[in-house]
Amino acid sequence: MTRLEHALNDYLRIRRSLGYRLREPEGLLKNFVAFLQAERAPNITRELALRWATQPAKAQPATWAERLGIVRRFAIWHSATELRTEIPPSGLLPHRYRRKPPHIYSDEEIEKLLRQSQQLPSPKGLRARTYTTLFGLLVATGMRVNEALGLDRVHVDLERGILHIRRTKFGKSRYVPVHPSTVEALKKYAGVRDRIFPAPLTPAFFISEKGNRITEWIARYTFAKLSQRVGLRASARGHGRGPRLQDMRHRFAARTLIHWYRAGFDVERELPKLSTYLGHVHVNDTYWYLEAVPELLQLATDRLVHRQVQP
Numbered sequence: 001m002t003r004l005e006h007a008l009n010d011y012l013r014i015r016r017s018l019g020y021r022l023r024e025p026e027g028l029l030k031n032f033v034a035f036l037q038a039e040r041a042p043n044i045t046r047e048l049a050l051r052w053a054t055q056p057a058k059a060q061p062a063t064w065a066e067r068l069g070i071v072r073r074f075a076i077w078h079s080a081t082e083l084r085t086e087i088p089p090s091g092l093l094p095h096r097y098r099r100k101p102p103h104i105y106s107d108e109e110i111e112k113l114l115r116q117s118q119q120l121p122s123p124k125g126l127r128a129r130t131y132t133t134l135f136g137l138l139v140a141t142g143m144r145v146n147e148a149l150g151l152d153r154v155h156v157d158l159e160r161g162i163l164h165i166r167r168t169k170f171g172k173s174r175y176v177p178v179h180p181s182t183v184e185a186l187k188k189y190a191g192v193r194d195r196i197f198p199a200p201l202t203p204a205f206f207i208s209e210k211g212n213r214i215t216e217w218i219a220r221y222t223f224a225k226l227s228q229r230v231g232l233r234a235s236a237r238g239h240g241r242g243p244r245l246q247d248m249r250h251r252f253a254a255r256t257l258i259h260w261y262r263a264g265f266d267v268e269r270e271l272p273k274l275s276t277y278l279g280h281v282h283v284n285d286t287y288w289y290l291e292a293v294p295e296l297l298q299l300a301t302d303r304l305v306h307r308q309v310q311p
Contacts (some may be wrong), residue, residue, distance in 0.1 A: 142252030
């Protein structure tokens with residue numbers, strides 16, 4: 001193992017001890033170190049960091065900037081023990097990631113997706129039920145897909161209708177109450193699952209036809225293929241482009257806020273509740289929907305105008 005590889009392992013271990021998962025940065029940094037080795041470079045240089053970061057050539061500038069930022073953080077840390085390390089200057093690639101406008105699925109689109117998921121090839125009779133229930137849960141709760149897939153049986157209280165979310169994006173746990181109709185759907189799925197796999201090898205709530213926990217990658221891939229079949233994504237090799245699985249989360253948040261506005265609720269006071277339910281670290285992440293969804297922006301504007309004209 002080279003000196004840079006040792007340094008990278010130390011860097012990842014220290015940052016993980018602080019609570020960072022670093023799944024994507026780990027892969028990128030390992031690729032970067034391999035790139036340096038292929039270039040026979042003993043140390044990090046600005047020129048090589050920039051050349052690596054701007055790959056692939058067809059990627060978005062925001063992707064380049066993110067890649068360079070990951071390298072820059074590693075270089076700053078490594079420079080404390082290796083003085084020959086060159087740190088890429090801040091702002092060298094100034095582009096910032098901009099969140100994509102959410103696709104707010106219509107009821108008709110959701111119905112088409114769930115009907116299509118019910119037709120998935122399913123030799124044991126579980127695959128179609130698994131994905132229909134999984135996608136339905138995401139629609140009903142706005143959970144992140146990795147949170148739903150991370151659920152174990154012990155985390156799903158079907159008597160009280162509460163889900164215990166432990167594997168969150170930011171390492172925080174939370175309890176998510178669900179509607180009785182959602183509880184009923186989960187009970188039906190659990191009954192079928194337990195008949196097919198009375199003694200599964202995994203504690204996961206959602207399992208594959210092989211009895212394993214479903215990976216996030218295969219869930220997203222399955223969703224993309226279903227989206228192509230119902231016309232939400234253009235048919236293409238791989239995933240194609242179009243509405244995403246996480247847009248189900250956006251639909252839940254947007255529809256909740258729209259309902260509150262139309263019902264006359266004080267949305268600013270209610271927002272922290274939605275933020276907590278969704279597992280947002282900052283309420284600002286929930287405020288984003290007010291400007292990202294045109295209907296919400298109009299409702300918020302109308303509410304503000306109404307307040308200003310009141311005597």
